[in-house]
Amino acid sequence: MEKQHKVLIMRCDTYDADKIAGIVREGMETLNIRPSGRILLKPNVVIAHPEVFPHAFTRKEFLDGAITAIKARAKRPREITVGERSGITLPTRWTFQNAGYPEIFKKHRVKARYFDEETQVPVRLTHEKRLRDRVFVPESVARTDFLINLPKFKAHPWCRLTLSLKNYIGIQDDRHRLVDHNLFLEHKIADLQEVIQPGFIAVDAITAGQKMMLTPTPFPLGAIMMGTNPCAVDTVGCHMVGVDPTDVVHLRLAAERGWGPMDIQQIDVQGDFPLDAVREKTMEFEFCLEHIDRYFKQGNLSCTVGTFPEKHSPDYCWGGCPGALQEAIHIYKGYYPNITQQLRKVRYVVGKVDGPLDLEPGEKVIFAGNCTRWKGEIDGRPVHIKGSYESPQAVDEGETPSNDLLLKTFQTLWRCFRHRKGRYIHARGCPVSVSDHVHYLSAVGRVPNVNFDRRMVIPLNMAYWQMRAHRLLNRLRKRF
């Protein structure tokens, strides 16, 4: 069988920027990579904080080493920039600061591209299996000549693994990122591959992340993975941690659409860290891919999961609210390890549920998401939760609502306040974001709201206003 795609696995057990630079440079030479034109580096900085979220992002030393190598290999570059859109509502300025990136930008004289501050432009999609005819991406992504993908190696509670394909979720701003971020998340990831193909991929697998994507448990994997084809790189990544590539749905979809292989026999795996040796090391690597009704069995949080409105996934929504609940609880666990005991009794209901909920006395209910429907009685009073889920065809990606941090926070807190005395609340959204889950859990479960952690709230708000000011400036610059 012809092996068209080469993937390298190299040993690297420390975040030493010089060592990383040497390894990445060697990898680029082996793969014959010569970046040119407008070069854009896309790390994974979904969230970052040295104390609260230390393992969720591509480390600054990795970025530092990668830039050194890229500069050495680049041929007549017009510019080298680093761009990202962090997790929903989080200003990328804030996460870059927390990740320690500004000093790297200064050292290498490269510019940051904060995708949340840029004009979003439509890109046409043509693949016959596409969800929609166009997607919106930041201008700098649309006009880049050479994209370098720098993902973090992490398990993912919604998609099993996040490697190079999944890292593309961060090329969209909030307004467009939440479109199809539900039962269609995996299809959305496959769609985004059509926007731009990476010229080079280097995965930060030095300290990998287990279980969660925002609060992963660190795993000393001690590797850097490199390649040029995202499907090939992700397939090798799957084998490194004993996952069948066909179980990673976005990888399967991308491979079926012709973006690359998912059969290890078609990939030429090289480097100084043999796959067998990696596998031996990762035997205990942990995932968290469990339905929430089974996952939250003990404590005061219990879940009722119904059925879902799309034929391809009628019994669970992997890309939306359930995973966001898991992430929110794990964020809470960083502050209150026994949070599920500390909450007041809460029932979390998602999907279309038939029949009584059999609530305990005083147990409060969060009906989560636009697809949730339920009809019954609570405290002898009729309750009718009406669904408002819309299929992708009914959602116009050009007319999406703002997911502005302050606006969303205010709307959610107001809703919580209005329902503070009731037995239930309907959290709307498709999906309901992780930070909104934190708001709802704190209001309904009567626990402190960790969204307002003192270490984060002031710098986050400062970054938010900087982001707004720069967004406005960028708009004015374009107009005049």
Ligand code: SF4
């Ligand atoms: S409302 Fe939530 S659970 Fe329902 S389809 Fe949308 S994202 Fe999934």
